[in-house]
Amino acid sequence: MKISSKSIKLGEGDSSFTSEVKARSGQNPSRCMQCGKCTAGCPVGFSADLPVNAVLRLVQEGLRDEVLGSRFIWLCAQCRTCSVRCPQEIDVAALMGTLRTMAWKGGHVADKRVKVFLGAFVDSVRKHGRVHELGLMMEYALRTGRLFDELELAPKALGKLSLRPHASLGADEVCAIVERAMKKGEDR
Ligand code: SF4
Numbered sequence: 001m002k003i004s005s006k007s008i009k010l011g012e013g014d015s016s017f018t019s020e021v022k023a024r025s026g027q028n029p030s031r032c033m034q035c036g037k038c039t040a041g042c043p044v045g046f047s048a049d050l051p052v053n054a055v056l057r058l059v060q061e062g063l064r065d066e067v068l069g070s071r072f073i074w075l076c077a078q079c080r081t082c083s084v085r086c087p088q089e090i091d092v093a094a095l096m097g098t099l100r101t102m103a104w105k106g107g108h109v110a111d112k113r114v115k116v117f118l119g120a121f122v123d124s125v126r127k128h129g130r131v132h133e134l135g136l137m138m139e140y141a142l143r144t145g146r147l148f149d150e151l152e153l154a155p156k157a158l159g160k161l162s163l164r165p166h167a168s169l170g171a172d173e174v175c176a177i178v179e180r181a182m183k184k185g186e187d188r
Pocket residue numbers: 038041042043044045052075076077078079080081082083092093096
């Protein structure tokens with residue numbers, strides 16, 4: 001969803017969305033005072049459609065579609081810089097994780113590539129107990145039809161990435177963890 005200041009209608013949100021985010025994440029977005037410290041430290045902010053503090057503000061306003069349709073929640077690297085910097089002790093990274101789960105389950109993921117990447121990543125870990133990077137890249141490129149987009153990276157990548165997948169030690173245990181995490185995500 002493309003978000004602009006014109007498309008945001010403050011005061012017309014749904015407070016049940018704010019309550020749902022609070023209950024699922026265990027965080028209280030209403031404590032956010034818009035100081036911007038999270039945004040100032042966010043390493044992916046330069047490529048985002050919204051600054052981090054704006055996501056918090058939209059959650060406070062109950063603007064479900066704007067929040068769950070945002071690209072930013074998928075760009076978040078879960079580095080936790082925001083959580084550490086927040087003077088209101090909001091675990092913003094945990095909140096972002098909750099928003100992703102809600103977007104996924106609610107069918108709000110607008111960018112097909114997000115679904116393709118996540119699906120290919122989980123399939124790879126299920127098969128090998130770890131991700132096979134080259135296989136993941138090929139799968140992603142094939143499923144999205146973007147075979148030639150990153151072609152200039154191929155020579156560098158081929159020198160560093162394994163051509164064949166290697167199962168990790170304890171692959172069965174890793175797969176069991178993935179299954180449990182997927183199940184937990186479905187139940188949340
Ligand atoms: S956890 Fe996400 S939102 Fe927070 S600083 Fe890191 S990338 Fe930005």
